[in-house]
Amino acid sequence: MTAEAEGRVYTVGGQDWDEVIAAATEVAEERLVVNMGPQHPSTHGVLRLILTLDGETVTELRPVIGYLHTGIEKNMEFRTWTQGVTFCTRMDYLSPLFNEAAYCLSVERLLGVEREIPPRATVLRVLMMELNRISSHMMAIGTFGLEIGATTVLLYALREREKVLDLFELISGLRMNHAYIRPGGVSQDLPRGALEGLREFLRVEPPLIGELRALLDANPIFLARTKNVAYLDLAGCMSLGVTGPVLRATGLPWDLRKSQPYCGYETYEFDVPTETTCDAYGRYLIRMAEMEESLKIISQCVDRLAAKRPKDDPVMIRDAKIGWPAQLAVGPDGLGNSADHIAHIMGQSMEALIHHFKLVTEGFRVPVGQVYTGVESPRGELGCHAVSDGGTRPYRVHFRDPSFANLQSLSAMTEGGMVADVIAAVASLDPVMGGVDR
Amino acid sequence: MTSDNVTDGQPDPAAAAGEHRLSQEVERTGMFGTGTTGDTSGYGGLRVRRPDQAATPRPYGSYFDEVADELAAGLERSGGSFAEAVTQVAVDRGELTLHVPREHLVAVARLLRDEPSLGFEMCLGVSGVHYPWDTGRELHAVYPLLSIIHNRRVRLEVSAPDSDPRVPSLVQVYPTCDWHERETWDFFGVIFEGHPALTRIEMPDDWKGHPQRKDYPLGGIPVEYRGATIPPPEDRRSYS
Numbered sequence: 169m170t171a172e173a174e175g176r177v178y179t180v181g182g183q184d185w186d187e188v189i190a191a192a193t194e195v196a197e198e199r200l201v202v203n204m205g206p207q208h209p210s211t212h213g214v215l216r217l218i219l220t221l222d223g224e225t226v227t228e229l230r231p232v233i234g235y236l237h238t239g240i241e242k243n244m245e246f247r248t249w250t251q252g253v254t255f256c257t258r259m260d261y262l263s264p265l266f267n268e269a270a271y272c273l274s275v276e277r278l279l280g281v282e283r284e285i286p287p288r289a290t291v292l293r294v295l296m297m298e299l300n301r302i303s304s305h306m307m308a309i310g311t312f313g314l315e316i317g318a319t320t321v322l323l324y325a326l327r328e329r330e331k332v333l334d335l336f337e338l339i340s341g342l343r344m345n346h347a348y349i350r351p352g353g354v355s356q357d358l359p360r361g362a363l364e365g366l367r368e369f370l371r372v373e374p375p376l377i378g379e380l381r382a383l384l385d386a387n388p389i390f391l392a393r394t395k396n397v398a399y400l401d402l403a404g405c406m407s408l409g410v411t412g413p414v415l416r417a418t419g420l421p422w423d424l425r426k427s428q429p430y431c432g433y434e435t436y437e438f439d440v441p442t443e444t445t446c447d448a449y450g451r452y453l454i455r456m457a458e459m460e461e462s463l464k465i466i467s468q469c470v471d472r473l474a475a476k477r478p479k480d481d482p483v484m485i486r487d488a489k490i491g492w493p494a495q496l497a498v499g500p501d502g503l504g505n506s507a508d509h510i511a512h513i514m515g516q517s518m519e520a521l522i523h524h525f526k527l528v529t530e531g532f533r534v535p536v537g538q539v540y541t542g543v544e545s546p547r548g549e550l551g552c553h554a555v556s557d558g559g560t561r562p563y564r565v566h567f568r569d570p571s572f573a574n575l576q577s578l579s580a581m582t583e584g585g586m587v588a589d590v591i592a593a594v595a596s597l598d599p600v601m602g603g604v605d606r
Numbered sequence: 607m608t609s610d611n612v613t614d615g616q617p618d619p620a621a622a623a624g625e626h627r628l629s630q631e632v633e634r635t636g637m638f639g640t641g642t643t644g645d646t647s648g649y650g651g652l653r654v655r656r657p658d659q660a661a662t663p664r665p666y667g668s669y670f671d672e673v674a675d676e677l678a679a680g681l682e683r684s685g686g687s688f689a690e691a692v693t694q695v696a697v698d699r700g701e702l703t704l705h706v707p708r709e710h711l712v713a714v715a716r717l718l719r720d721e722p723s724l725g726f727e728m729c730l731g732v733s734g735v736h737y738p739w740d741t742g743r744e745l746h747a748v749y750p751l752l753s754i755i756h757n758r759r760v761r762l763e764v765s766a767p768d769s770d771p772r773v774p775s776l777v778q779v780y781p782t783c784d785w786h787e788r789e790t791w792d793f794f795g796v797i798f799e800g801h802p803a804l805t806r807i808e809m810p811d812d813w814k815g816h817p818q819r820k821d822y823p824l825g826g827i828p829v830e831y832r833g834a835t836i837p838p839p840e841d842r843r844s845y846s
Contacts (some may be wrong), residue, residue, distance in 0.1 A: 237808040242818050246839060277699050406727045406754075409782030422752070427757050537698050540750045540761060542730070553733040553748060562820075566733035568750070573731065576785050605808055 213601030248531030260603030306375035352485035398593035414546025416452035729780035736792035
């Protein structure tokens with residue numbers, strides 16, 4: 169098919185390579201504009217890259233996004249502050265608990281109740297976030313391997329991710345989109361058997377991370393595909409707003425958990441891994457090391473949760489005007505109101521029923537103002553800018569998703585390089601399109 | 607009974623509190639849901655709206671005074687003045703917001719980035735907010751800035767009227783603003799002047815309107831289900 173303005177257009181659907189090659193030889197033109205995506209296995213979801221190629225060299229790369237835009241920010245303006253959690257958890261679907269945490273921290277700061285969050289809820293938040301960091305990095309490394317041809321890595325990594333998802337299911341009732349962290353605390357305490365499950369995970373996981381390292385760390389094919397590939401130095405990261413493992417691969421130990429601690433991270437012992445290579449391999453090494461550091465934090469959380477409990481140790485703020493009154497429990501049909509709570513509101517206390525009804529239908533009012541809170545998600549700084557007009561619903565919530573900002577740097581990383589390195593560059597950024605498009 | 611409220615010339619405290627409440631800047635329409643249907647379930651059109659933030663007097667506390675002083679010194683060196691370039695300083699919930707008129711935005715951002723004592727190397731994007739009732743400054747753009755070297759944060763806020771929704775682009779100062787500004791244009795219709803290619807980023811290229819503005823119609827039709835009709839989102843009952 170020919171179009172005057174754009175030159176010759178070929179539609180490649182597979183199995184017709186001979187025709188395409190024959191036609192391309194006929195034209196004898198080197199410059200080729202290739203449309204990669206939006207449906208392409210190695211673009212991490214629906215990301216479209218428009219590549220201008222000169223032979224095998226990329227001369228221009230333009231990412232096109234927006235294919236997964238679902239209007240989460242707008243939707244949240246029409247739900248109560250608590251219901252907002254169920255929306256924002258779906259943004260970056262590989263790290264749902266970080267989305268919830270960033271949002272809840274900003275709502276709590278707007279309410280001015282940051283210091284009233286029960287300590288046990290804070291420990292549970294840290295525990296869940298660090299488990300989530302492992303599951304997210306496992307997915308990142310698994311797909312990294314797959315995209316450059318190492319299928320085994322994906323299988324191993326997904327097997328490990330499955331263990332974390334099983335723990336999530338045990339603790340929150342759901343494998344993803346948990347809505348576990350709520351404004352004021354978390355939805356429920358650890359169920360029976362959770363501590364044993366966590367200890368078992370801590371026991372079996374380190375050697376399995378070692379197994380992955382043995383597969384990749386010194387693998388000559390992996391090294392050839394990742395070393396000195398997708399280079400982005402510190403100045404580039406700063407000006408393009410790149411955070412997370414990509415920034416730490418330039419040697420800067422910038423981790424919000426250390427530099428601007430939230431959820432009591434200053435009380436945990438862990439290191440911030442850095443590399444100085446500025447390339448895809450450095451980012452891989454940082455993700456591996458971060459999983460090992462996360463295991464350290466999880467082990468400290470388990471110790472704290474297993475310690476002798478004070479008599480009254482809630483996981484939701486005591487202020488009955490804010491704390492979601494529904495006591496939840498994982499039943500045979502999933503997460504729902506606990507039988508005890510239903511018996512209490514329906515049979516024992518009229519006031520409890522009124523309270524439940526008001527908070528669940530109307531929600532709580534949040535004082536006027538705006539805040540910005542940032543948390544260190546597996547991909548970098550996840551910020552939440554929340555604005556309240558004094559009502560029961562958010563006036564405006566904006567998420568600064570790290571994938572969105574990091575993806576901008578793709579052109580800087582790949583232009584002038586080989587087309588095969590584009591795949592490694594995307595994989596090393598680990599963008600999640602649900603978070604990019606929101 | 608009004609005579610009871612004033613005893614020996616002193617106003618009654620309860621009456622004074624009522625006066626104070628009435629003189630506050632709020633807009634109220636209707637009471638307890640009687641605006642439209644007389645529904646007394648607690649739903650209804652009671653709206654309480656206030657300006658987002660009031661100005662904070664000095665001292666601001668924390669590192670905020672230092673940031674303001676350094677910025678003022680820098681502005682004076684380059685021939686400007688703090689009073690002109692920053693119309694309002696608001697400290698709220700431990701966060702510093704500088705309200706900057708749009709004509710001074712680029713200069714202030716450049717100074718915040720380049721001055722070694724300020725050092726806000728990183729911009730964390732742009733967030734648009736639409737205040738339709740705030741006549742003359744309906745559209746706001748909020749820039750959270752981060753200084754890694756000093757471990758500090760500051761927020762810049764600019765506003766533009768709906769009739770002239772133009773704000774200078776910060777792409778020259780912070781290249782990361784490229785996509786963020788496109789997003790804010792897409793969702794709010796703020797035109798960032800000087801942006802290299804201000805096109806839609808999330809919505810399809812041929813989309814009409816800017817969906818995250820408050821006046822953007824949600825659409826929808828009433829849906830009938832088992833004899834009951836569920837109205838479209840905008841016509842549903844809601845609190846606040």
